Amino acid sequence: MNLKSLIPVGRERGVAGSANPFMSLQREIDRLFEDFTRGFPTLAGNGAAKLLPSMDVTETDKEIEITAELPGLEEKDVQINVADNLLTIRGEKKAEKEEKDKDYRLVERSYGSFERTLELPDGVNADAIKASIAKGVFKVTVPKPAPAQAKKIEVKSAA
Numbered sequence: 001m002n003l004k005s006l007i008p009v010g011r012e013r014g015v016a017g018s019a020n021p022f023m024s025l026q027r028e029i030d031r032l033f034e035d036f037t038r039g040f041p042t043l044a045g046n047g048a049a050k051l052l053p054s055m056d057v058t059e060t061d062k063e064i065e066i067t068a069e070l071p072g073l074e075e076k077d078v079q080i081n082v083a084d085n086l087l088t089i090r091g092e093k094k095a096e097k098e099e100k101d102k103d104y105r106l107v108e109r110s111y112g113s114f115e116r117t118l119e120l121p122d123g124v125n126a127d128a129i130k131a132s133i134a135k136g137v138f139k140v141t142v143p144k145p146a147p148a149q150a151k152k153i154e155v156k157s158a159a
Contacts (some may be wrong), residue, residue, distance in 0.1 A: 123148075
């Protein structure tokens with residue numbers, strides 16, 4: 001986690017060029033926070049991205065297909081909602097790993113939730129959206145709305 005310095009550096013105020021006793025303190029505090037958060041996936045910058053599933057969005061003439069990798073998840077672990085042309089996929093990942101040997105027992109658990117939201121085109125029928133999950137691959141199929149037809153309106157003179 002890279003915390004930006006609260007003290008302006010290199011600006012025209014002359015802080016960077018002057019001998020400021022707080023600069024070394026600020027650098028030391030930044031280093032301590034970086035060291036502390038290095039092993040925590042929920043606090044570190046890169047670890048939080050591990051909870052977000054990889055997604056592919058493909059589009060044909062008739063539908064939009066969204067595919068997400070959700071290894072180890074079942075249908076009860078995933079929710080899908082549509083509101084205001086926004087499709088939201090929510091889920092919770094739970095993983096437990098256990099190793100046993102003659103001299104030790106190791107149990108590791110990780111939990112986390114994720115949420116991804118995609119904007120859908122206007123006119124999508126939410127009742128026609130289909131979702132399925134098989135072998136850790138989550139698939140959402142959104143039928144595309146029919147293109148809007150232009151209608152010619154006759155102009156009449158006002159009498």
